[in-house]
Amino acid sequence: MKPTLIALSLAAMFGIADAQVTGNASGYPITPVPFTSVTVNDAFWSPRLQASKEVTIPLAFSKCEESGRYTNFEVAARQLAGEDTHEIIPGGFPFDDTDVYKTIEGASYLLQTYPDRHLVAYIDSVLEIVAKAQEPDGYLYTPRTMNPSHPHSWAGSKRWEAVEAGSHEFYNLGHMLEAACAHYTATGKRNFLDIAIRYADCVIREIGTGEGQTLVVPGHQIAEMGLVKLYLVTGDRRYLDQAKYFLDYRGKTSRKDAYSQAHKPVIEQDEAVGHAVRAGYMYSGMADVAALTGDTAYINAIDRIWDNIVTRKFYVTGGVGARHGSEAFGDNYELPNASAYCETCAQIANVYTNYRLFLLHGESKYYDVLERTLYNALISGISMDGGAFFYPNPLSTASDANYARQPWFGCACCPSNVCRFIPSLPGYIYAVRDNSLFVNLYMGNRATLTVGRQKVTLAQQTLYPYNGDVALTVEKGKGRFSLCLRIPGWVRDQVVPSDLYSYADGKQLAYSVKVNGESVDSELRDGYFVIDRNWKKGDRVELHFDMQPRVVEARYEVYADRGRIAVERGPLVYCAEWADNEHEISSYILNRKPVFSEVPDYLIEVPADTRYSARVIALTTEAQTISTGADGRVAVKDARLTLIPYYAWDHRGQKGGMDVWLPVQFRLGQ
């Protein structure tokens, strides 16, 4: 079925098919190249996509089934059909519906790489159940519809009444919109999109400043992003306006707390505060509105907040959201390692925000942040076999040596979030502005895209991040355009786009670019190496990045990292884990200027599913252990320390010590 929506051209956003083919008339300054245009086929990411297909998505659907998430829709439908469901006490979480939406979203992205009509049919069957739970006016929120008169109904005594306090009616809408747009883009089917449009229209009718409307904003943000996607898919400006209303009235309703970023108007905010997932989704929504409207108040606000994050509240792993308990950003420089929260969802939100800021500003620094988060704090959130999940992603197990990934959580936001994120990754590699083609991520793929007026098929071959060699070949098409190759911050001696961290080893990494075997040179423009030429079929660009291991230290203000270093190689942050080392991880002390050797074929064996065992480049270095006997006598021994990539820890089927920041100093006393 051919979709008949207007403004489909805008739908390129976030993997909505074909948009960049027809231009970018009212979209972002920079046009995404959607996941539908790219097929990933490399050594690093393909196993992740495969695990999504074979393990994560099936697991997520089965969890939705066995945990009663489908039943919620069915009970709501029975209530709507006139059956008496008043004995049902709403249970679970008020956002349980979203796990269903998010799994459909992830499955939809996957269909690009792995077409699967059984999966399409399964999704359709789920959507039938979902559709029946929708009230006649479009409202779709099972915790209320199941038994609307129940005093424990999450939504309060009437609709929207508790939406700022925790009923998540708008949060569920947001995830529904995200999922429905992905499903529509991947399949061309409207069955989910129509449900979503009806719920969105219901909200637009009932919520706002008009007469008879309710003036509320989301307690947990994401509807802002979702509405923008719906605007891009449909071209209906009302959805963008509603997203902007949700942002503009934030802090002006009864809820005025920093925890939900409602302490002041969003355009006056300048520090990342409160619940990190809500924050990240809101910043993404703000970046959307900033980019799509060009409103400078929005642009200034989101730029200030980003500055605050990267200069003060950003882990070396790319993690954000330091605080346990409140799942929140900490104070400036509050970056504890063992108690680092770094909720997996917040990492995904951080990728969303930085992606949008790139689309707004076109500077590579946003991708430097995105890449650091992606390769470390984010993929740490899911095991290499796709079947186990971290909710928090700590940088040390010093306070809990039994910490390990779990097969699922009652509060399933994180697993279902990676479930939808990983398959969407192909959409993050390329982008286009006029005659410029941005290559933002290095992973083997084949992409068919339009730059200027040229349709081009490009093949990217690389073993990145195992090594720093990337080849790009023009397989089809020709014409003049600029190829903009992102030279990552870590090659340019910049750990993050701020002085929060710095390289402490005095090394200078080099990079080089060849076109058809000939070295070329260029000034970097906004972090990109730009090659402007007439391209033709068979043209081949070879990129090389030095990948020597590097030593990072944090600003003195970061108390938790004092006297410690972190180790990186390429985009990967390393850690020391118990399984690779003879002594307690916490007893090792590195030389002040450690020298590392690479172990190129180091096996991380995944006992749970050996198909996903992987060979990584381990690093080893001369070190010492310091320990204290029962009598308090201190003993120092020479000991070699082995490091593995951070994302690869906790795959050995046993639990034990892990540290990212390794001591190079000791202090007497404690």
Added chain:
Amino acid sequence: MKPTLIALSLAAMFGIADAQVTGNASGYPITPVPFTSVTVNDAFWSPRLQASKEVTIPLAFSKCEESGRYTNFEVAARQLAGEDTHEIIPGGFPFDDTDVYKTIEGASYLLQTYPDRHLVAYIDSVLEIVAKAQEPDGYLYTPRTMNPSHPHSWAGSKRWEAVEAGSHEFYNLGHMLEAACAHYTATGKRNFLDIAIRYADCVIREIGTGEGQTLVVPGHQIAEMGLVKLYLVTGDRRYLDQAKYFLDYRGKTSRKDAYSQAHKPVIEQDEAVGHAVRAGYMYSGMADVAALTGDTAYINAIDRIWDNIVTRKFYVTGGVGARHGSEAFGDNYELPNASAYCETCAQIANVYTNYRLFLLHGESKYYDVLERTLYNALISGISMDGGAFFYPNPLSTASDANYARQPWFGCACCPSNVCRFIPSLPGYIYAVRDNSLFVNLYMGNRATLTVGRQKVTLAQQTLYPYNGDVALTVEKGKGRFSLCLRIPGWVRDQVVPSDLYSYADGKQLAYSVKVNGESVDSELRDGYFVIDRNWKKGDRVELHFDMQPRVVEARYEVYADRGRIAVERGPLVYCAEWADNEHEISSYILNRKPVFSEVPDYLIEVPADTRYSARVIALTTEAQTISTGADGRVAVKDARLTLIPYYAWDHRGQKGGMDVWLPVQFRLGQ
């Protein structure tokens, strides 16, 4: 000349002669035995008194002379005589007059041990100069009188106007009263006392809530204590009332800050805050009023504040006042070692407070606090030769290896304060309540005192704190009374009367008491071993305290002491100093359960004046040093560590490292 004052019987307070002879009709629940009744003759304190006589007091008088403190009185007198002194710009500190008073006070106490008519005559000559600076109505404050119209006059454009802000008119009154009472008691001369009474009467006329009076309270407390002394000397209740007015209106005038303890009414205060000397003098004044009036609101307030200090704000050295900069109490558990302020004046104030609380409550715990402060943080403030002074008394030189005692200070409060305190010490040894005689401090002395109706001469012989053997002999007199021997907290496994610190070595120290060679036993009563019997000439009591070195650790809340221990022996806290050890002090790490050997005749040589070199009991223990090479490689070596008493550090003519809290743990990272 025989003083004709009424209520001289009350004058026993703080060394005012003969009071306890005639009873305690309207004074403290417990009657002091004044310095005039006691002659100290032991190995530990006699050299201190001798240094006061030979070095400190002459130095202080010479500093008063050469720094122009006498000149200030002379210029004020010229102005009063009608001379034009308007060209004089008031300089120095507004409390410079008090150094003159404090030195006279110290000299007066000394006259008991070292009668000296030349000294009496010198003091008289100073008092002549002082007397002439007194305005006709009694006002005596040279910074104003010198040039009352000068805009920089410390006292503002009129009297008392700046007294809460810093003009110190009442502070100077307070020290004058303290000194005048001591001088009168020691000499029987009224020349200073009459000056003081006139100034006190001037204040009573002009300050208060009555019509035409000014409603102000002291910016820097001490007048409260001084007025109480004047009440005890004269029996004139107006002085006690004025002291109570100063306390009762504190926090109710324009000044309302915690820095000067004026944030709320004194009887509502429950935490030691603000400038530690002001605080200590105020708490002493409050304890005076509490004890002399029995006002339960006062008693409850001063008890709460004392609890706060000993449970939260008390260094192991007995030091109080943690914060540099504001010279103030820190927050609860804020007890940094290198930046410990522990101003010498604040230690003296702490002795004053605890002495008065003992006189109010009769419990030995106040003397446990007093003894700890006295033997450690207080006498650290003056060199063994009496010629050099600490203003702050840190517990570590980690942040300033060049820290050393100075021969004097522009702001001379600390030197002139030890100048008056050390000679007053004999008045702190004994006290009497009805038929009970309290022995609170152990130092060799002979005392003639009245207990019940018996006049007794008692000799105390001891090498305390070198060892724990004390002999008390009834040399004259007989009769039934209770001898109450304080069994120090450190013998009873209590570092302080709270759980702020504890002994970490599992040792149990013993003590024993013999009467005429026969062991006696007794339950302790309020910390005292009580022997009730008919005493007769020649009766001999022998006391023994075990004095094995002990290991102290702090509550976990005291961040600065984590992973560290302190070492004590008897009442003395020990430290490690550079001069006795081969390696950097900061590189030593002790065994977790260190075993100490005593070096009984360890010489601390005082190069400045070898007459005051002293033999101490040093402690040594097996330890290690940990150090890091330039490459960051850690090396551990066995090394023996030598410790000396804390008060004895910084006597070697050179500067270097010192630490009281020694590491038994290390932490990786910094």
